[in-house]
Amino acid sequence: MKILFQQTQFLLGAAQASQFPEDIGFEVAFAGRSNAGKSSAINVLTQQKSLARTSKTPGRTQQINFFVIDNDRRLVDLPGYGFAKVSKREQAHWGQLLEQYLQSRESLRGLVLLMDSRHPLKDTDRMLIDWCIASELPCHLLLTKSDKLNNQERSKALNTVKQAVQSNFVTLQFFSALKKTGLDALEQQLTDWLQ
Numbered sequence: 001m002k003i004l005f006q007q008t009q010f011l012l013g014a015a016q017a018s019q020f021p022e023d024i025g026f027e028v029a030f031a032g033r034s035n036a037g038k039s040s041a042i043n044v045l046t047q048q049k050s051l052a053r054t055s056k057t058p059g060r061t062q063q064i065n066f067f068v069i070d071n072d073r074r075l076v077d078l079p080g081y082g083f084a085k086v087s088k089r090e091q092a093h094w095g096q097l098l099e100q101y102l103q104s105r106e107s108l109r110g111l112v113l114l115m116d117s118r119h120p121l122k123d124t125d126r127m128l129i130d131w132c133i134a135s136e137l138p139c140h141l142l143l144t145k146s147d148k149l150n151n152q153e154r155s156k157a158l159n160t161v162k163q164a165v166q167s168n169f170v171t172l173q174f175f176s177a178l179k180k181t182g183l184d185a186l187e188q189q190l191t192d193w194l195q
């Protein structure tokens with residue numbers, strides 16, 4: 001069955017676990033450092049220019065944003081991390097909210113983890129990958145902004161990440177929101193998870 005990602009609509013933003021929508025059906029979550037290209041990827045996937053922009057509204061950056069694709073399926077935009085200017089209190093809230101989501105969500109089928117191809121595997125990326133492996137949650141690494149790399153840099157980045165992460169629960173691909181490279185592969189992965 002073909003999933004119509006372009007039908008995706010914003011559902012709600014949750015600042016605490018009690019606001020999460022009912023835990024039924026299938027969900028895929030997107031995570032990444034701020035500026036990794038998460039909003040751009042979600043917008044390309046859903047063919048909507050500003051769907052993921054809600055996450056960037058000041059004051060909403062610490063929310064988990066839920067989008068509905070159809071009755072049974074959702075996309076989830078997890079708050080970006082790694083902002084330079086984030087207070088300890090906000091960081092703690094981010095960690096707590098994320099933990100509550102990841103540890104409890106029955107409908108979560110997989111995590112798409114976006115990393116800038118030029119700077120992959122920062123501490124929090126690594127932590128999330130290790131958490132997925134330990135929890136046996138499939139994790140798809142999206143090496144973003146691949147248009148900024150030449151062939152040699154791409155194969156170097158690929159080797160670095162492949163060597164650092166060896167697990168059956170982890171898959172990876174390059175992605176460019178700018179050139180739309182890797183869009184088919186991403187759609188295929190999401191479709192596999194959401195069926």
Ligand code: GDP
Pocket residue numbers: 032033034035036037038039040041080144145146147148175176177178179
């Ligand atoms: P987010 O903070 O993870 O949501 O990141 P954004 O989607 O807002 O992207 C951060 C910056 O990277 C923006 O200036 C984007 O225009 C740029 N960017 C995102 N994806 C790509 C891409 O595929 N190629 C290039 N060259 N730039 C990109």
